[in-house]
Amino acid sequence: MKIFWRILAVVVGGIFVYAGAVKVLDPVQFGLDIDNYKILPWFVSVRLAFYLPWLEILCGLALILGFLYRGGLSILTALVFVFIGATTAAKARGLDITCGCFGHASQHWSFGQHMAIDLGIFFALVALLWIELVRGVHNDQKN
Amino acid sequence: MKFRAVGEAFVILALACLPAIGEGFYFRDKASWQSPIPESELVTVDQARAWGSGAIWVDARPDNEFAADHVPGAFSLNEDRWNELLRQFLPNWSPDKKVVVYCSAQSCNAARDVAKRLRDEAQLKDVFVLKGGWEEWGKKNR
Numbered sequence: 390m391k392i393f394w395r396i397l398a399v400v401v402g403g404i405f406v407y408a409g410a411v412k413v414l415d416p417v418q419f420g421l422d423i424d425n426y427k428i429l430p431w432f433v434s435v436r437l438a439f440y441l442p443w444l445e446i447l448c449g450l451a452l453i454l455g456f457l458y459r460g461g462l463s464i465l466t467a468l469v470f471v472f473i474g475a476t477t478a479a480k481a482r483g484l485d486i487t488c489g490c491f492g493h494a495s496q497h498w499s500f501g502q503h504m505a506i507d508l509g510i511f512f513a514l515v516a517l518l519w520i521e522l523v524r525g526v527h528n529d530q531k532n
Numbered sequence: 533m534k535f536r537a538v539g540e541a542f543v544i545l546a547l548a549c550l551p552a553i554g555e556g557f558y559f560r561d562k563a564s565w566q567s568p569i570p571e572s573e574l575v576t577v578d579q580a581r582a583w584g585s586g587a588i589w590v591d592a593r594p595d596n597e598f599a600a601d602h603v604p605g606a607f608s609l610n611e612d613r614w615n616e617l618l619r620q621f622l623p624n625w626s627p628d629k630k631v632v633v634y635c636s637a638q639s640c641n642a643a644r645d646v647a648k649r650l651r652d653e654a655q656l657k658d659v660f661v662l663k664g665g666w667e668e669w670g671k672k673n674r
Contacts, residue, residue: 403619413555416555416563417559417562417563417564420563420568421568421641421644424568424641425641431566431567431568432565432566434568435563435564435565435568436556438556439552439553439556439559439563440549440552442546442549443548443551443555444544444545445550447544447547447548448544451540451544455542457540457543458534458540459537459540459541460537460538460539460540460541460542460543460544461540461541461544462537463537463538463540463541464541464544464545
């Protein structure tokens with residue numbers, strides 16, 4: 390079972406490394422994608438566009454390498470949670486948004502496709518976090 | 533476990549700042565830091581009107597809004613019917629004319645997106661976005 394969780398962590402980490410790398414190449418476009426949500430002022434969106442992709446890459450690497458693993462896992466879970474909330478709010482406000490999550494590949498995804506992928510990733514992260522929590526409690530009891 | 537996770541999270545959050553700052557420095561001239569549209573690509577209603585017949589107006593709003601009212605002489609060019617409307621628009625364009633694109637208001641994205649596609653896909657030069665959009669035009673023409 391341990392190998393299953395390890396593979397899941399590497400796959401999820403790989404997804405975030407890819408997603409971050411795609412956005413690092415075109416931060417200006419990613420800034421426009423964040424701006425489309427109409428939640429943040431532009432000067433915040435453009436700065437986040439330079440920061441978030443690197444955060445995704447580092448967290449993804451943390452999951453793959455197992456170094457700073459819990460920190461990376463916690464940040465990614467929070468990020469995806471916020472992203473699902475922002476996407477749902479944008480949809481409710483009738484905004485036609487392009488998330489730009491995976492660059493051009495995700496440009497023509499429907500809202501349903503976005504949500505299915507985001508929820509899948511979110512549940513995988515929550516499961517990994519849960520397992521880590523259980524292991525932590527188990528180790529504490531041993532000690 | 534909680535404290536360790538929080539500590540590690542802070543380390544990652546801080547580490548991510550370094551490449552982000554470096555990339556920001558690299559893109560310092562390419563990114564527009566104060567507005568999604570660089571100031572050089574914006575035009576005010578007064579400036580655009582002063583261009584007179586040298587300006588060609590493009591309405592990036594949806595068909596129904598264009599049908600309700602628009603800037604006199606403007607061409608409808610929205611992303612819903614991009615190919616069809618672009619074919620109708622291009623014969624009216626000439627290299628000596630400045631293109632002024634507008635959408636509903638300052639906060640809309642349609643004008644910015646249409647202007648970008650006119651530059652990138654149609655290879656047009658001198659494409660500007662109207663500051664304040666149709667809302668601002670209405671204020672100045674009441």
